[in-house]
Amino acid sequence: MNIDNIRKQIDRIDQQILNLLNERMELVKEIGQLKRTSNAAIYRPERERAILERLTKSSSGRLSQQAIEAIYLEIFAVSRNIELPEKVAYLGPEGSFTHQAAEARFGALSDYIPLRSIQSVFESVVTKRARFGIIPIENNQEGIVSESIKLMSENEVHIVAEVPMPIHLAFASLEDRISQIRKIYSKDIAFRQCSRFLDDYFSDQVELIPVESTSTAARLASKEKGSAAVCANIAAKMYDLPVLFENIEDSGDNYTRFLIISHDFKNDRSGEDKTTVLAQISAEPGSLATFLQEFHQANINLTKIESYPAKKGKTFHYQFLLEFDGHIDDSHVKPIMEKHADIIKWLGSYPKLC
């Protein structure tokens, strides 16, 4: 068969896909109306996850699990916008990795608000200027983002979902030959993370210029011949800057975990959930051990425990961020949460992705 014939078939299939998508969106719109009458949340990560699992299991064609997810996450994002366009605040600037995480979950069409600090993201969620906020919580190379945890303890917000994202750096430039590049812009930490690539490909004559963000780097490089940027793919795309090399970072397993937060939110159980809480434990000897022992006895699998500094009046208390498998409504989780309601702040139960 020749290309023209094959393309005719593709055109016919695209038309069918589009008709089906329109049919799907009519149903989505109906669900949106029902949710509005009961004031229910539009975003249901546990339902989306169930759909993805079912489709991946039943698929017998060429599409990998990642491909199915990429296509469907975009469909879900469009669906939610049809139900109700919702504002999503994220730690900016545009083209940052947090922006990339936001787009991975809310698609290209959502109403995004890039903000200058993690604190402003919390503020926009608490004051309901935004329905969702996206913040980084930890990076496997740099550790926990303590500002995010502090703000979780001070504000009434809940975790809706987690977004684990591999952090890949791209090398982008208007030049098509690297011998023409004299200057490279990026953020200092990004230079550090791909020092091996830079050493291997560039001599000392090439100037490395640190700027405030990797997306600023992409913007500068998109305007200047003879320059390049080390940045996120999304930033290169935003400034129409061709990517010459992908994944230039030294370590292949650099990932950041982002959290989606909202003011008033509780997910239903998905069957495989994770719960995050903050606990304030008295400084008396043995109290932490006794507390943790109770989780063990309740058959709760603790997956993370991080202490963070906090002082209450003059007495020093130990504050902990705890994560464990399970949902706050699970019968083995509920009793321990109720028993310790005075020292535990529940932050959210959401589908476990990492």
Ligand SMILES: C=C(O[C@@H]1C=C(C(=O)O)C=C[C@H]1O)C(=O)O
């Ligand atoms: C349509 C719904 O709303 C949203 C969109 C979904 C979809 O496109 O299938 C699934 C879950 C929700 O995030 C729903 O709750 O079923």
